[in-house]
Amino acid sequence: MTPAAAELAFRAAAVALLLVLAASLLSDFRNVLAARLGAAFALGSAAHAVSYSVGTSSLVPAWHAPLIALSTGNIVVFWLFTRALFDDEFRLRRWHGLTWALVAAFSFVSCLWIAPGGHVRVAVTAVNLIVLGFIALAIVQTIASWSADLVERRRRVRIFIVCAAALYGGLNALLQILAGSDVGDVANTVNTGVLASIVTAIAYAMMRVDGADLFPAAAEAAPAIAASQPVGEDAADQKLIDALMRLMADERIYRQENISIGVLAGRLKIPEYRLRRLINQGLGYRNFNVFLNSHRIEEAKAALADPAQAEVPVITIAMDSGFQSLGPFNRAFKAVTGVTPTEYRRLKVNAV
Template sequence: MKRILKSAAWEKWPLDIVAIAFFISISSYILSTTFNWGSWGIIIGAAGSASCGFSWLLARALFKPDFPKDAWPIYVVALLVTTGVLIDAFATKRAETGILFTGIRMAASLHTLLSSAVLLLAPLEAWSNYSKDFPLSEKRFRLVYSSIYGGLMAISVIWLSGVSDNSWADRSSDTIKLLCAGIVILLNVWGWRYRKKHLHPKAKRKQRVLTDVTEDEQVLSQRILEQLNTQKLFLKHDLKLSGFANALGESDHNVRNCITGLLGFRNFNHMINHYRIEVAKSMLNSEASKDISILVIAFDCGFSSIGPFNRAFKEETGENPTSYRNKRLQDKN
């Protein structure tokens, strides 16, 4: 699992990977509910049975800036898949006694419990790191997402579980659930597209009380700022936390704690990108640099490619580099 979380694909496209997994899972749920797939039904049913988990995982990817670093939600979804396989594989067993039957019943109970828990957590993810300082568009996005998702959950889980036997709702429960699943797909397509265009807003960190700051931390923070402001170490393309710490003669742990504590950045990359974007903003504001391409500016600021530069720039300023440059140059003219 650690190898997956540290893989290049996971670090670059965690939202895309989780979104694809969700769409495959919920499509499997719809297919397994609609058609009889014979021997393939076990695989399709197991993938579909974890759709609640993948939907929750996608909600975390949409609303948590540090989502790729969390491993435990993936274990929860893996457990949902495992119990789903067991339930589907032994669904035809008729024996009602014995260790096998007891184990399947336990797996089914665990599967139901986990599915219910993640269904409840998914709409709540929109508010887990909410800040009043978020842009209005972000606030609306979170409100609409959680409201629609919560409404669908209320219909497909709470309401349908309480309807009378042989009532219209009871006879149509499968159809209602399929309609809700279809709406969830549309909701998450919209959420996916929104997050691709609007990166996670920067939630303000809670500042540490000054009395908690040690003298060593104050000294280290000044040394870090000196490396950034004077030595311009952030302009190195391949700069990593370990290399930065080595330049300071400090451990990775001490430097990381100072960056995320006293200096108030989310992580090392956030700090480095902040300083790189400040240089980029200066170049984009300058008449002398108006003929320099965005790609060259990205390289000059320490980025190795245009994609990470565009994402970091938009996160920092709310605009892409081209529109930022055009607006500033137009104002000057």
């Protein structure tokens, strides 16, 4: 088989797998933001598989330009996908769509006007520096939020998905910046082969994890805080759950600044993985921050409903409950109660 034929076969295999993956995500989890972004990322990656070539050229076929623009804009989708993948409460904002549009538009203009105008190296370098920037953001997001994920199997799969995609995208961006205009068919064949292999590995990894673990079927309300939550049959686990709830109720450890699952595990003298399992399987939480915020919000609700604290500013109640700023408190409070803290206080006052 010639290098050109092998390259075509790899491209076709990658596109086919990506389209199947996108269709599967939309079919099974169309109401979940992370799954929709995953499907969008798969479709953008299909555009990349069709249009990408190693090396630089000032002459890009007109029909390639939209595909290249979609491929470049896909790095923004990848960043948003990693955010939604590690944070069940993440929501899209208008500026996210605007960011995607700006990146895709710049890539489109680079293909049709900047590069043909004699600035091919400038265009290629600028586009790929943007790609590297969003890959860096995705990696930082992954590192920052990975430890809060309490579902062990999806933690492993998520880190693999992000690392594999970031490694491929980063190496390709660097290669485009450093490569000349003529790198040969072998380089493109190797590149498409690597892409097809990575797509296959990601699809295989996702199939090995329960879909409900990776993408929750629906946003569920946080479990009620109670010492009598369902736990496993192991008496030792029950004692640990009781000890954990005492830390929450009596010491209010959730108020502690920068409290982490490692610190909490240290207080209970157990490994982190065991504490993750207890909070996830015993108390029903999927995210450590949601677990902490549920306690913080219960304390805030009590304070907001207390007539004696009617003049205490909302931000003071938020800070006293363990939140570091007003914005995250307002978002978390409304996600749980359906109203803002100010509205909640007004409703409680009117009910008296």
